[in-house]
Amino acid sequence: MNETIQLEAIVPESLAGKRLDQILAELFPDYSRSRMKKWITEGKVSVDAQVIEKPREKLELGALVAIDAELEREERYQAQPIELDIVYEDDDIFIINKPAGLVVHPGAGAPDGTLLNGLLHYDPDIDHVPRAGIIHRLDKDTTGLMVVARNIPAQTQLVDMMQKREITREYEAVCNGVMTAGGMVDEPIGRHPTKRTHMAVVSTGKPAVTHYRVMERFRAHTLLRLRLESGRTHQIRVHMSHIRHPLVGDLTYGGRPRPPKQASDEFLASLRGFNRQALHAAKLSLHHPISGDWMSFEAPRPDDFVALIQSMKDDLEAHSHP
Template sequence: MSEHIELTETVPDSCNGKRLDQALAELFPDYSRSRLKTWITDGGVSVDGNVCNKPREKVISGMVIEIAVEIAEEKRFQAQAIELNIVYEDDDILVINKPAGLVVHPGAGTPDGTLLNALLHHCPAIDQVPRAGIVHRLDKDTTGLMVVAKTLPAQTHLVAAMQEREITREYEAVCNGPMTAGGHIDEPIGRHPTKRTHMAVVAIGKPAVTHYRVAERFRNHTHLRLRLETGRTHQIRVHMAYLRHPLVGDITYGGRPRPPQGASQELLDYLRQFKRQALHAARLSLHHPITGEWMSWDAPTPPDFVTLLELLRADRKAHPNDD
């Protein structure tokens, strides 16, 4: 089943002489520029009663613009009763604290049992929003905060805010090796040239910037706080591996156990069985897509991460001369 949309506006003086696609972006801000442009080229936009499929066509104040389009139904996914840890919810957005092991979107090898399936059960109307309102993702084994749009206008504004780097995402991580100071990594990320399921720092990749600071130092590990400017796939994991400090538990990018010399059996065993990347999306801050209010949420550090830090602190205390 598709959704029929009809919209009408008169071109104001502020849009006089502008291109049709530019005028539509100002008149109908609840829809993305790419969607509006597609509606123009597909013949869904009329100016003074005549179909206009040229985005660059100039408009004059007083002209009447009409949009009449069908939004085709996307592939239907099954709603599933999967428990969600909801941190905040209103009519427009939903903020969740994602656990480790939960895949965000169905894909190859994971046809269901995902966050998207859970969202369709929790909020059935979200099936009218592309990708069930998901505007950014966390890897399967990364924990922490995600924002989801419950309406199309909210999604449009959140996607634009993400692209303009107006959404703040801060993470906690534990990496291999001692780091003495913070800094930032500005290196492009793209598909690995030979391992197609991996990402890598590559010259032809998309711009990627990660800021990091040292929260706590251990004998052969470092607890970091990180902030993303961009949102590339596996960005923190790839950037830390690029610095030769891969995340604990991240086997994909070289985070094999590297216990300090003389470590206790308890720490050795825990590092061996820590099978996920030690990465947690701890804070999310943004302007509400509809009200504009600045909002911020924090997610507590998950138990397995807390235990890892406690064991590393105990190891540091047991070897005070190795600092």
């Protein structure tokens, strides 16, 4: 069953003369502008009992605006019992620590068995929220923190916060090569011109900014802390590859094993056995979308990430003495 939405309001003096879609966004802020526009064009909105299907229609003071619409459930996705590492939950949001190997959203190659399917099983009511409340994604083999909305008001607010860069996301990554200092990559990212499943730095892409600083240096690798200003697909992976420091294990963007000279067999095995990009969403900070309270969460490095870093420390130690 879909959820029926019935809302009414009188146009106040402060909104008189404005467009219908603008007025609805102001009067009913729990719902996104794009959703309001869709309801208007579908004939779900009336003004003084007359259906209006033009978002740009201007309204007068005192007009009675009414919405009679339905929130569609995510019918096409099935609930599945998938283990979720829930760091925090309340009535409005989840904070989830995603493991490597878990796809966030169904798509080509992963029709089910995803985080979304697990969310629908854990919280059946979340099927009222578009994409089961998922407002940002992590790649299948990237680990770490994500925020998920449990209702429409929280989702609307979180999407707005994400667009305004009010949600801080910090990552840890191990890249190939020894970096001398931190810095920033400010390069647009778009679809690769010939490899359609890859992203790339392209002049026609969307703006993307990645800040990074050096946490630790090894003989042939560097542990980094990174912060995103934008959230493009594969952003960190593409940007680090662009500056010739691709992430360890990221074969898509050039991160094949590059061991230092005279590396031990154990270290070589550790490098070759790390079969995903070495990227972890370590910290997530935001104002709660409903209460406004400041919240900050950290996820420990996963075991394989810890083991990779330790092998690099051991290699450095073994070669630091004459």
